[in-house]
Amino acid sequence: MSLRSPLGRVAGLGSAKDGVSHWWMQRVTAVALVPLTLWFLFSLLSLPAYDYLTVRSWVGLGWSPVFLVLLIVALSYHSALGLQVVIEDYVHLKPVKVGALLASTFVHLIVAVAGIFAILKIALAAT
Amino acid sequence: MRQRPLSPHLSVYRFMYTMAMSIAHRISGVVLTAGLLVLTWWLMAAATGPAAYAGATRLLGAGLVQVLLAGWLVAFVYHLCNGIRHLTWDVGFGLEKHEARRSAAVTLGAIVVIALMLLYLAFFARGAA
Numbered sequence: 001m002s003l004r005s006p007l008g009r010v011a012g013l014g015s016a017k018d019g020v021s022h023w024w025m026q027r028v029t030a031v032a033l034v035p036l037t038l039w040f041l042f043s044l045l046s047l048p049a050y051d052y053l054t055v056r057s058w059v060g061l062g063w064s065p066v067f068l069v070l071l072i073v074a075l076s077y078h079s080a081l082g083l084q085v086v087i088e089d090y091v092h093l094k095p096v097k098v099g100a101l102l103a104s105t106f107v108h109l110i111v112a113v114a115g116i117f118a119i120l121k122i123a124l125a126a127t
Numbered sequence: 128m129r130q131r132p133l134s135p136h137l138s139v140y141r142f143m144y145t146m147a148m149s150i151a152h153r154i155s156g157v158v159l160t161a162g163l164l165v166l167t168w169w170l171m172a173a174a175t176g177p178a179a180y181a182g183a184t185r186l187l188g189a190g191l192v193q194v195l196l197a198g199w200l201v202a203f204v205y206h207l208c209n210g211i212r213h214l215t216w217d218v219g220f221g222l223e224k225h226e227a228r229r230s231a232a233v234t235l236g237a238i239v240v241i242a243l244m245l246l247y248l249a250f251f252a253r254g255a256a
Contacts, residue, residue: 027217030210037207045248052180055173072167079160086153107164115167118174 022081029078036071056122065123072115080108145231152209155202162199197246204242208234 002009047058058064083104091097140146172183186192212234215221221230 027214030214034207034211037203041203041245045245045253050184052173052177055180059170059173068170072170075163075166079156079163082153082156083160086157111163111167114171118167118170121174122170 022084026078026081029074029081032070032074033078036067036074039067040071056125059119060123060125065119068119069116072112072119076108076112076115079111080104083108143228145227148209148231148235152206152213155206155209158199158202159206162202165199193250197250200245200249201242204245205238208238208241 004013043058043064047054059068084101087097087100087104091100137146169183169187172179187196212221212230215230216227221227
């Protein structure tokens with residue numbers, strides 16, 4: 001049963017009903033990113049060099065590709081949610097806001113797909 | 128759609144450094160989003176081949192880009208430490224004004240120490256990164 005008036009519903013007032021999921025996924029990805037980003041940073045810093053072969057063998061080695069894919073997924077999701085809120089809060093002109101939100105969504109999808117593709121390409125070539 | 132007043136009403140509050148930390152969290156987040164683009168581009172270069180990777184290495188090794196990388200490292204440390212502070216609020220701790228100010232000071236101290244350590248590890252302990 002809804003306590004909202006029919007007029008309020010057709011006017012599109014009130015909650016869009018997805019605020020909690022946005023808030024919650026921002027936190028879930030934040031918690032996941034604490035170990036993932038620290039693992040990434042210290043793995044990267046412990047590499048002896050950053051030449052082509054060293055980097056590729058690290059990306060493809062053992063659990064690295066698994067954690068790298070998780071890192072890219074969590075990062076792009078967290079970043080998409082965060083940038084969405086920033087755009088919603090600071091861009092007030094409706095067409096610019098909608099355009100910026102669409103651009104952000106598409107760029108984050110491209111980043112996620114490209115990142116996963118690159119990691120898998122390197123990891124599967126290494127086996 | 129009817130225009131209705133929206134929070135936050137920033138202009139009615141006296142400025143506090145906790146407000147600066149709040150907006151810096153968003154700024155560091157946006158900066159890190161740009162870093163994510165570079166990370167993906169670097170991974171794609173490594174997946175594409177030696178020539179593409181050599182081009183990426185040349186660009187990442189440039190002086191100005193090294194400064195940017197250092198900036199991303201600092202932004203990461205800030206967003207990580209202040210993000211953990213946010214998560215403690217989310218589970219209900221430290222929401223009183225004096226507690227938020229104390230956690231701000233503790234977080235800032237941690238950020239300075241950790242950022243300096245990581246900058247040393249990344250840029251000085253091993254030569255050029």
